[in-house]
Structure formats: C-alpha cells, structure tokens
Amino acid sequence: VPVEAEKNIVPFQKDNDNQILKDAMENGERKETAIKYGADEKYETEMKAEDKVKAALMAPVHPDKPLIDPNAPGEMGKPVIIDVNKLSPEERKKYDEGMMKNAFNQYASDMISLHRSLPDIRDPECKQIEYLKDLPDTSVIIIFHNEAWSVLLRTVHSVLDRSPTQLLKEIILVDDFSDFDHLKQPLDEYVARLPKVSLVRLKERSGLIRARIAGFDVSTGEVAIFLDSHCEATEGWLEPLLDRIGRNYTNVVVPVIDVISDENFQIQYSAAKHVQAGGFEWNLIFNWHYVPENERKRRNYLDYTPFRTPTMAGGLFAISRKFFEKLGKYDPGFDIWGGENLELSFKTWMCGGTLETVPCSHVGHIFRKRSPYKWRGGVNVVKRNTVRLAEVWLDEFKEYYYDRISHNLGDYGDVSDRKALRDNLQCKSFRWYLNNVYPELFIPSDSMASGEIRNKAKPMCADGNVEANQLNKPLISYPCHNDGGNQYWLLSTENEIRRDSGCWDYVGGSAEIKLFGCHGQRGNQEWIYRDDETIYHPGSRRCVELSWDGKNIMMKECSNHVLQKWLWKRVSAK
Ligand code: LR7
Ligand code: MN
Numbered sequence: 001v002p003v004e005a006e007k008n009i010v011p012f013q014k015d016n017d018n019q020i021l022k023d024a025m026e027n028g029e030r031k032e033t034a035i036k037y038g039a040d041e042k043y044e045t046e047m048k049a050e051d052k053v054k055a056a057l058m059a060p061v062h063p064d065k066p067l068i069d070p071n072a073p074g075e076m077g078k079p080v081i082i083d084v085n086k087l088s089p090e091e092r093k094k095y096d097e098g099m100m101k102n103a104f105n106q107y108a109s110d111m112i113s114l115h116r117s118l119p120d121i122r123d124p125e126c127k128q129i130e131y132l133k134d135l136p137d138t139s140v141i142i143i144f145h146n147e148a149w150s151v152l153l154r155t156v157h158s159v160l161d162r163s164p165t166q167l168l169k170e171i172i173l174v175d176d177f178s179d180f181d182h183l184k185q186p187l188d189e190y191v192a193r194l195p196k197v198s199l200v201r202l203k204e205r206s207g208l209i210r211a212r213i214a215g216f217d218v219s220t221g222e223v224a225i226f227l228d229s230h231c232e233a234t235e236g237w238l239e240p241l242l243d244r245i246g247r248n249y250t251n252v253v254v255p256v257i258d259v260i261s262d263e264n265f266q267i268q269y270s271a272a273k274h275v276q277a278g279g280f281e282w283n284l285i286f287n288w289h290y291v292p293e294n295e296r297k298r299r300n301y302l303d304y305t306p307f308r309t310p311t312m313a314g315g316l317f318a319i320s321r322k323f324f325e326k327l328g329k330y331d332p333g334f335d336i337w338g339g340e341n342l343e344l345s346f347k348t349w350m351c352g353g354t355l356e357t358v359p360c361s362h363v364g365h366i367f368r369k370r371s372p373y374k375w376r377g378g379v380n381v382v383k384r385n386t387v388r389l390a391e392v393w394l395d396e397f398k399e400y401y402y403d404r405i406s407h408n409l410g411d412y413g414d415v416s417d418r419k420a421l422r423d424n425l426q427c428k429s430f431r432w433y434l435n436n437v438y439p440e441l442f443i444p445s446d447s448m449a450s451g452e453i454r455n456k457a458k459p460m461c462a463d464g465n466v467e468a469n470q471l472n473k474p475l476i477s478y479p480c481h482n483d484g485g486n487q488y489w490l491l492s493t494e495n496e497i498r499r500d501s502g503c504w505d506y507v508g509g510s511a512e513i514k515l516f517g518c519h520g521q522r523g524n525q526e527w528i529y530r531d532d533e534t535i536y537h538p539g540s541r542r543c544v545e546l547s548w549d550g551k552n553i554m555m556k557e558c559s560n561h562v563l564q565k566w567l568w569k570r571v572s573a574k
Contacts, residue, residue, distance in 0.1 A: 070117075072112075072113060072116075073108070073111040073112050073113075074108075074111065074112030074113070074116045074265050075112075075113070075116050075117050076116075076117050076118065076119050077116070077117075077118045077119055077266060077267035077364075078266060079261065079263075079264035079265065079266035080105075080108040080111055080112060080264050080265055080266075081264055082095065082105075082107065082108055082264075091107075094107055095107040098110070098148070100372075101146070101148070101180075101372060102147075102148050102151070102368075102372050103262065103368040103369060103370050103371070103372035104148075104151070104230070104262035104263075104366050104368055105262065105263055105264060105265065106148045106150070106151070108263075108264055108265050109148060109150045109151050109154070109265055110148075110149075110150045112150065112154070112265060114150065114153050114154045114157045115154075115157050115158075115161055116154070116232075118232065118234050118235070118267055118364070119267075120234065120235045120236070121269045121362070122234075122235075122236060122304075122360055122362065123303060123304040123359065123360065125302075125304040125360075126236065126240070126304055126359075126360035127236070129240070129304075129360065131239045131240065131242075131243040131246075132242075132243050132246045132247065134246070135167055135239065135242040135243060135246050136221075136222035136223045136242055136245060136246050136320070137166070137167050137168070137169040137221050137222055137223070138167060138168060138169060138221040138222065138223040138224070138225050138238070138242060138318065139169050139170050139171070139172055139219035139220060139221030139223070139224055139225070140159050140163075140168065140170070140171045140172070140225045140226075140227060141171075141172045141174065141212060141215035141216060141219060141224055141225065141226050141227070142155055142156065142159075142171065142172070142173050142174070142215075142226075142227050142228075142229050142231075143173075143174040143176055143208055143211040143212055143215060143226075143228075143229065144173065144174070144175060144176065144178065144183075144229035145175075145176040145177065145178050145205070145208075145211075145373050146178045146179065146180050146183070146372070146373050147178070147180075147183070147229040147230065148230075149182045149183075149186075149187075151229070151230045151366065152173075152183075152229050152230070153190070154232060155227060155228075155229055155230060155231045155232065155233075156171060156173070156194070156197060158231070158232040158233040158234075159171055159227070159233050160194070160195070160196070160197075162233050162234065162235055162236075162237060162238070163233070163237075163238045164238065164239070167238055167239070167242060168196060168238070169196070169220060169221040170196050170197070170198065170219065170220070170221065171196055171197045171198070172197075172198055172199075172200060172215045172218060172219050173191065173197065173198070173199045173200065173215075174199075174200045174202065174211045174212070174214055174215040175187075175199065175200065175201045175202060176202050176205060176206055176207070176208065176211040177201075177202050177203070177204055177205040177206065187199065198218075200214060200215060200218060202214060205336075207334070207335045207336035207337065207381070208336065208337055208340070209330045209331070209332070209334040209335070209336075209340045209385075210330075210332055210334075210335075212226055212330065213329050213330055213332060216321075216324065216329060219321075221321070222320065222321055223241075223242055223245050223318055223319070223320050223321065224318070224319055224320075224321055224324060225238075225241065225316075225317070225318040226315070226316065226317055226318075227315065227316050227363070228315040228316065228365055230260070230365065230366040231260075231315075231316065231363050231364060231365050231366075232260060232267070232363065232364040233363050233364075234258075234362040234363065234364065236360065236361070237255060237361045237362060237363055238361070240306075240358045240360040240361040241253050241255060241318040241358055241361050242318070244306060244318075244356060244358060245318060245319070245320050248354070249320040249322050249323050250320075250323050250348075250352055250353040250354060251353065251354050251356060252312075252317060252318070252319045252323065252344070252348045252353055252354070252355050252356070253306065253317065253318050253319075253355075253356050253357070253358050253361075254276075254278075254309065254312045254313070254316060254317045254318075254355070254356070254357050254358065255316055255317075255357075255358060255361035255362055255363040256269075256270055256276050256357060256358070256359055256361065256362045256363075257270065257276070257313060257315075257316055257363060257364075257365050258270050258362055258363065258364040258365070259364070259365070259367050260364040260365060260366045260367070261366075262366055262367060262368050262369065265366075267364045269362065276288065276291070276309070276357045276359075277289050277290065277291045277292070277295075277307065277309045277310070277357065278309045278310060278311035278312050278313055278341075278345070278357075279310055279311060279438065279440070279441065280310075280311055280342055280441075281441075281499075281500035281501065282400040282401055282403075282404055282444065282500065283401070283404050283500070284339070284342060284386045284389065284390065284401050286311055286312075286313055286314065286341050286342060287467075287468065288313075289440070291307050292440055295307050295308055303359060304359050304360055305359070306356040306357065306358045306359070307356060307357055307359070308354060308355065308356055308437070309355055309356060309357050310345065310349070310355070310433075310437050310438035310441075311341065311342055311345035311346075311355070311438075312341055312344070312345050312355060313341060314340060314341025314344075315341075315365065316363050316365065317344075323353060326351075326425070327344070327347050327348065327351060327353075327425070328347075328418070328421040328425075330343060330344065331343055331385075331388055331389075331392070331415075331418050333385075333388055333413050333414075333415070333418070334385040334388065335376060335379075335381045335384065335385065336375050336376055336381045337371070337375070337381065337382065338381065338382035338385050338386065339382060339385030339386045339388070339389045340385065342386075342389055343389050343392075343393065346389075346393045346430070346433060347393065347422075347425075347427060349428075349433050349437050350393070350422075350427040350428045350429070350430070350432070350433050351422075351425045351427040351428075352425075352427075379410075380410070383405060383410060384410060384411070384412050384413075386401070387405075387409050387410065387412040388412050388413065388415050388418070390402070391412065391415050391419075392415050392418045392419055392422060393422070393430060394430050395429055395430040395431065396430075396431075397430050397431070397434070397443075400443075400444050403444075403450065403451070403484060403488065404484045404485070404488055405483070405484055405485075406482060406483050406484045408483070442492075442498075442500070442501065442518075444490050444492075446492075446493050447490040447491055447492055447493070447571055448491045448492075448493065448529070448570065448571060449489075449490070449491040449529050449568045449569060449570045449571060450488070450489070450490045450491070450568075450569060450571050451484075451488060451489070451568065451569045452480055452482070452484075452487045452488065452489070452568070453487070453489050453497075453535075453566050453567075453568045454480050454566065454567045454568070455477075455546040455550075455563065455565070455566060455567075456533065456562050456565035456566065456567055457546065457562045457563050457565070458546060458550045459479060459480050460477045460478065460479060460480065460546055460550045461477070461478055461479070461480035461481070461487045462475055462476075462477070462487065462489060462544075462553060462566075463475070463476050463477065463478035463486050463487050464476060464486055464502070464515045465486055465515075466486075466498075466499050466500055466501070466502025466515055467502075468501070468517075470515075471502055471515050471516055471517060472514060472515070472516065473514065473515060474512040474513065474514055474515075474553075475504060475512075475513040475514065475515060475553050476552070476553065477546055477547070477550060477551060477552055477553045489504075489568070491527070491529055491568070494520055494522065494526075495522060495525075495526045495527055495528060496518055496520075496525050496526070496527065497527045497535075498518050501517055501518055502515045502516070502517065502518065503515070503516055503517070503518035503519070503525045504525065504527060505524045505525050506524055506537050506539065506540055506542070506555055507524050508539075508540050508555075511552075511554035511555050511556065512554070512555075513544065513553060513554075513555060523539055524539055526538055526539060529566075529568060529570075532560065532565070533565040533566055533567065534558060534560065534564045534565060534566070535564075535566055536558065537555065540555060541558070542555040542556060542557060542558065543555070543556060543557070543558035543559070543564045544564065544566065545559075545561070545563050545564045546563045546564075547563075548563065
C-alpha cells in the first residue's frame with residue numbers, strides 16, 4: 001500500500017494493537033468512501049495491479065470506524081444475490097470455480113467486507129444479564145484445510161472485532177496442510193500484521209481432530225474455544241460462554257449456531273429456544289432436536305438461560321483448558337472428520353461435566369451441502385472413528401450401532417489407552433448417560449424383529465432413508481445388500497416399523513407406504529408381523545406386497561401370495 005495513501009485513511013483508534021491495521025487499504029468497491037474520508041483519488045490509479053490484488057486481500061475495516069457504506073454487499077447479514085447470467089464469461093468462470101472448490105459461493109463472499117456488520121438478534125434479556133466480573137481469558141483455535149481467503153479472514157476478524165480485548169488472549173490458526181496458494185505466503189504476511197493471531201502449520205494432513213489437538217497444545221488461554229474456519233462471531237458472543245466456564249470449569253458450552261447461507265451468505269438466525277439441542281440416533285450421527293419439555297421446565301421457561309444438551313454439533317464450543325486435558329482432549333486416533341463431536345459429548349457427561357447450549361451467544365456457520373475437500377482414499381474414516389467411539393464409550397449399547405453396520409467393524413486400530421483413560425477417570429456408564437441425559441432416545445432393546453426385511457419371492461428388500469430431511473418419501477424396493485444402512489428396520493413394542501425416529505406410515509388412498517416421523521399413536525403407523533410372514537396393517541386391513549416385477553412395495557388386499565411374505569429376523573417372542 002503506497003505510503004501516501006496510508007495517511008489519508010481514517011485511522012483506527014481502539015487500542016495500540018489495532019494501530020497495526022491502520023495502513024490497510026479498502027478494496028475497490030469502497031474507493032468512493034475512502035475518497036470521501038480524504039484519500040487521494042490518485043491512490044486508485046497509481047496502484048499497480050499487483051498491489052491492488054494485495055490491497056484487496058488485506059482490506060480490513062475496523063469496527064470502530066463508522067460503517068462505511070451500509071449498502072455494501074452483505075452488510076447487516078443481508079444476502080448477496082448474483083445473477084450469473086449477467087456475469088462476463090471470465091467472471092462466470094470465477095464464480096463456478098469458487099463454488100466448485102468450496103461448496104459455497106466464494107464469489108459472493110469475496111464481495112463482502114471482512115468486517116461486515118450483522119444485526120444483533122439476541123434476546124433483550126441477554127443484555128441485562130450480569131456476567132462474572134473476573135471472566136477467564138480464552139484462546140480461540142481455528143483449524144482449516146483449504147479454506148477460502150475471505151471466509152477464513154472474516155472468521156478471524158469477527159472474533160477480533162467482537163471480543164473484549166482483555167478476554168481474548170490469542171487466536172491460533174492451524175493449517176491442516178492446505179494446498180491453496182493464498183494460504184501460503186499471503187496468509188503468513190497477513191497474519192503477521194494482525195494483533196494476537198498466530199499460525200501453526202501442520203507437516204502432514206492430520207484431519208480436524210488432530211489439528212484441533214495441535215492448536216490446543218500451543219495455546220495458553222484458560223479457556224479454549226474451537227471454531228470452524230467459516231464462522232462469524234456476533235456481538236456479545238464471548239462473555240456468556242466464558243461466564244459458564246468461569247462459574248464451573250466442568251461446564252462445556254456451545255453457542256447458538258446460526259446458518260450462513262452457502263448460496264448468498266445471508267445470516268439466518270436460528271430459533272435458539274427450540275431447536276438447538278443435540279442428539280444422535282443409533283447410526284451414531286449427530287442430529288438436532290427440540291429442547292424437551294422437562295428441560296424447558298427446569299429453566300422456568302426462561303428461553304435465554306443455558307440449557308443442557310445431550311450432544312454438541314462439534315465445530316463451535318468452549319471448554320476450560322483444565323477440563324479438556326482431564327478428559328484426554330480428543331481420541332487422537334480419529335482421522336479427518338466425524339465422531340469426535342459425540343466422543344467429547346459422551347465423555348463430558350459421563351466423566352463429570354455438563355454440556356450446555358448458551359442462547360445468548362450466537363455464532364454463524366456456513367452449512368454446506370457437500371464436503372469440498374479430499375478425504376483419505378480407501379478407508380471409511382467416519383466408520384473407523386465411530387467404531388473407536390463405540391468400543392470405548394458405549395458399553396453393551398455398541399451392539400445397536402454394530403447392527404447398523406452389519407457387524408462389519410473393519411480395522412479400527414488400538415483403543416486400549418482410551419479405555420484406560422475412561423477407567424482412570426472413573427466415568428459413569430453409557431446406560432447412566434441414556435437414562436439421565438438423553439431419556440428421549442429410542443432404545444431398540446425390546447424390539448420384536450430387526451434387520452433387513454427381505455421378500456420371500458425375490459431378493460428384494462424394504463429400503464428407505466429416514467434422515468429428518470428425507471422423510472415423507474415412499475418406502476422403496478431395492479436389491480438386498482446386507483449392509484444394514486437403509487435396509488435396517490425394527491419392529492417396536494408399539495408395533496411400529498422404524499429406524500431411529502422414522503416410521504412406516506400408510507394413510508390409504510394410494511398404494512404407497514411413506515416414511516414419516518414416528519408419532520407413537522399406532523393408527524397409520526401400526527404394523528403386525530404375522531406368523532404366516534405377512535406384514536399386516538390393521539388400520540387399512542391391507543398387507544405389504546412386492547410388485548411382480550420387484551420394483552415397488554405396495555399395500556394390497558391380503559392374499560397370502562408369496563409376494564406378500566417377508567423374511568425378517570424375530571428377536572423375541574411376541
Ligand atoms: O481434514 C480436515 N482438516 C481440517 O482442518 C477436514 C476438515 N478440517 C477443518 C475444516 O476446514 C473446517 O474448518 O475442520 C473444520 C470442520 O470441517 P467441515 O466444516 O467440513 O465440517 P462440518 O461443519 O460439515 O461438520 C461438523 O461435524 C464435524 C464432525 O467431525 C466437525 O465437528 C465440524 O466442526 C462440525 N461443524 C459444526 O459443528 C458446525 C455446525 C454444523 C452442524 C451440525
Ligand atoms: Mn463447518
């Protein structure tokens with residue numbers, strides 16, 4: 001940045017640290033305002049193309065500086081809508097590449113200030129709460145693998161801009177062996193200019209779990225806060241988290257995670273009071289659910305107070321250094337992605353801690369539809385991590401997970417030291433956890449039949465996805481694959497045919513069976529697996545039949561035909 005222009009930029013004055021930022025230039029779209037504030041018009045024309053790129057990359061705006069242009073793209077969390085048909089072929093290429101490399105709209109992100117403003121949607125009560133005077137300080141650890149420049153730096157600046165100086169000890173960026181060019185020297189240079197921020201480079205691809213451990217190991221704050229590399233901390237996010245840990249070091253806390261749109265970067269605030277409790281099903285995959293009535297009652301229906309949650313999503317949370325160390329951090333045998341969120345959740349609860357969502361703390365996260373980066377070839381890392389998790393923490397309940405993967409555990413390495421850790425800490429049993437922390441979870445223990453439902457005439461099985469966003473679709477016929485998965489069904493004591501929270505449901509009208517959320521009211525969801533191997537639906541007095549060509553599963557008049565007979569393993573007498 002030319003020295004001449006430097007002195008004309010509105011100075012940043014919050015504290016000395018931030019003086020380092022003062023020589024930073026605005027990017028192109030802010031030129032006019034820069035001029036308004038006294039910048040020399042020559043600045044734009046005299047800059048070499050190279051410098052321009054650099055300046056655009058640097059582009060910080062300090063929060064204390066008045067909002068330069070409230071109409072700039074994305075300010076106040078507004079969406080950036082781009083009409084791709086109006087882009088020049090060159091721009092269109094940038095747009096497409098941005099989407100391809102990141103699985104979010106990098107092109108839109110690059111138009112948004114690294115310091116964009118966001119609306120403050122906290123419950124007004126949040127501003128009345130008196131937090132501890134003497135809050136612990138924190139290290140914020142942000143791990144990344146091949147993250148987009150503007151998205152990564154917006155994460156960093158949102159933390160710098162919105163955290164009280166005395167509470168933020170440092171930000172540690174951990175580069176999990178990225179290969180994007182902008183994350184090499186340009187990032188070193190940028191970080192060197194920022195107060196409190198340091199960068200750790202891993203020598204090999206380590207996966208997010210070991211990357212977090214590496215960041216934690218060099219950090220020094222009393223509290224560690226972990227964030228994904230595509231977040232935006234909002235005003236007041238930090239104090240309510242630290243307050244909980246300041247009061248009790250075994251509290252592990254999660255902010256409300258708001259959705260930043262992968263398409264247009266709009267921030268959509270989550271309805272914290274209802275949906276930000278974490279759970280899981282027997283595939284051991286995290287899911288969201290409602291805060292149950294008993295927990296709402298325990299908090300006197302005060303929606304702004306912290307509530308207990310059985311699990312955390314994984315990416316955004318705060319934990320005291322002391323407690324994380326005591327819990328043995330994460331299992332370092334976990335690779336790349338997955339399972340560590342439940343591992344930490346289970347052991348928090350089972351080994352003497354409490355896991356909570358803190359409604360007064362909001363942090364945005366870009367939710368993507370696919371994972372944009374490379375995983376390990378030749379191994380299912382999520383399964384391997386999850387088997388390690390089940391072996392160490394689930395006791396006899398691990399069998400419900402193993403049922404779901406057809407007891408095909410694969411090589412999951414050595415878990416003996418993790419078991420020793422659990423013994424040494426004298427953690428409670430998984431049964432205790434289920435009874436006390438997650439009583440809402442359906443436990444398949446007293447099911448009457450389980451496994452695949454195979455037609456007797458043809459090797460076709462009842463198949464369907466029951467993830468919450470996949471419900472309302474018909475049950476289909478599919479060649480039996482013997483892997484559990486979408487062909488694993490239980491007959492519950494309530495006479496439901498279900499997996500997790502999804503139930504077979506027949507409403508009549510058409511011949512289709514649909515998958516709906518289980519309601520426990522029998523009716524359309526009541527099924528009887530009869531001794532003659534037919535599956536009978538008392539509500540409609542019809543039976544489940546495979547079409548003659550094997551392509552469909554339909555409800556028909558009961559005929560005792562072999563296409564209406566199904567092989568399903570009975571696990572107990574009726
Ligand atoms: O090999 C890797 N190395 C990394 O450093 C793979 C990933 N990463 C980084 C990556 O750049 C990112 O910053 O790890 C972070 C998480 O990866 P994502 O963003 O691809 O994961 P996700 O947001 O899809 O997944 C959620 O579940 C994961 C399970 O392992 C982690 O716990 C993520 O942190 C977690 N994210 C959240 O909890 C945000 C809320 C989303 C939900 C639900
Ligand atoms: Mn993420």
